Amino acid sequence: MRNWLVFGVLAIFIIVPFIIWGDWFTQMFSESGSVEILESFGTWAWLVAILLLIGDLFLPLPATVIMAAMGYLYGPLWGGLLSALGSFLSGLLAFGLSRSLGRKGARWILGEKDLEKGERTFRKNGGWIVAISRWLPVLPEIVACMAGLNRMGWRPFLIALACGSIPLGFVFAYIGYTGIEHPLLAIIISAGLPPVLWLIARHFLRRLQQEAELPDTP
Numbered sequence: 001m002r003n004w005l006v007f008g009v010l011a012i013f014i015i016v017p018f019i020i021w022g023d024w025f026t027q028m029f030s031e032s033g034s035v036e037i038l039e040s041f042g043t044w045a046w047l048v049a050i051l052l053l054i055g056d057l058f059l060p061l062p063a064t065v066i067m068a069a070m071g072y073l074y075g076p077l078w079g080g081l082l083s084a085l086g087s088f089l090s091g092l093l094a095f096g097l098s099r100s101l102g103r104k105g106a107r108w109i110l111g112e113k114d115l116e117k118g119e120r121t122f123r124k125n126g127g128w129i130v131a132i133s134r135w136l137p138v139l140p141e142i143v144a145c146m147a148g149l150n151r152m153g154w155r156p157f158l159i160a161l162a163c164g165s166i167p168l169g170f171v172f173a174y175i176g177y178t179g180i181e182h183p184l185l186a187i188i189i190s191a192g193l194p195p196v197l198w199l200i201a202r203h204f205l206r207r208l209q210q211e212a213e214l215p216d217t218p
Contacts, residue, residue: 034069053086068176084169098148118150134164
């Protein structure tokens with residue numbers, strides 16, 4: 001129950017700013033507005049865009065519109081790389097801040113039983129949850145925080161985060177570069193990439209774990 005309570009509190013912290021300032025940020029960072037804002041920073045536009053994507057953790061910024069602007073300014077390759085990096089760093093910051101509380105802090109917030117349940121959940125299914133969440137509204141920040149609070153391992157989290165962030169960044173950068181007016185089909189198809197990538201990554205992670213557990217032969 002405490003995990004769900006914390007989940008709800010985090011959702012409130014994210015949704016309330018959207019309700020209060022969402023329209024203002026959406027108008028400010030419209031498709032053309034985002035390009036104009038980034039262009040005003042000249043050669044530092046890429047860095048500002050990454051900081052904005054990281055800031056999406058705290059502010060109601062339209063991250064996908066900013067990614068599309070990156071594609072428009074830098075093309076599908078560099079725009080995709082920079083967009084994926086911004087999304088990745090945002091998730092990494094949320095995870096790192098939550099995990100920095102330590103097990104003692106997590107136990108104080110969640111209680112011993114809920115922490116143990118959460119640890120089992122993220123140990124078993126955390127990769128799927130993290131990878132898929134990157135494509136959903138509100139959930140990326142919450143899931144990253146919950147993964148850190150429930151002590152998900154660094155390596156599986158980082159790999160799962162990359163599995164979700166890389167397709168996200170490249171798809172929206174490509175949309176911004178090509179100016180696709182109706183990108184719904186492309187978004188739906190590409191949204192299936194994170195679980196596929198995680199399935200492949202999980203296979204290699206398990207192989208590495210099995211090899212690490214093999215005893216040394218004399």
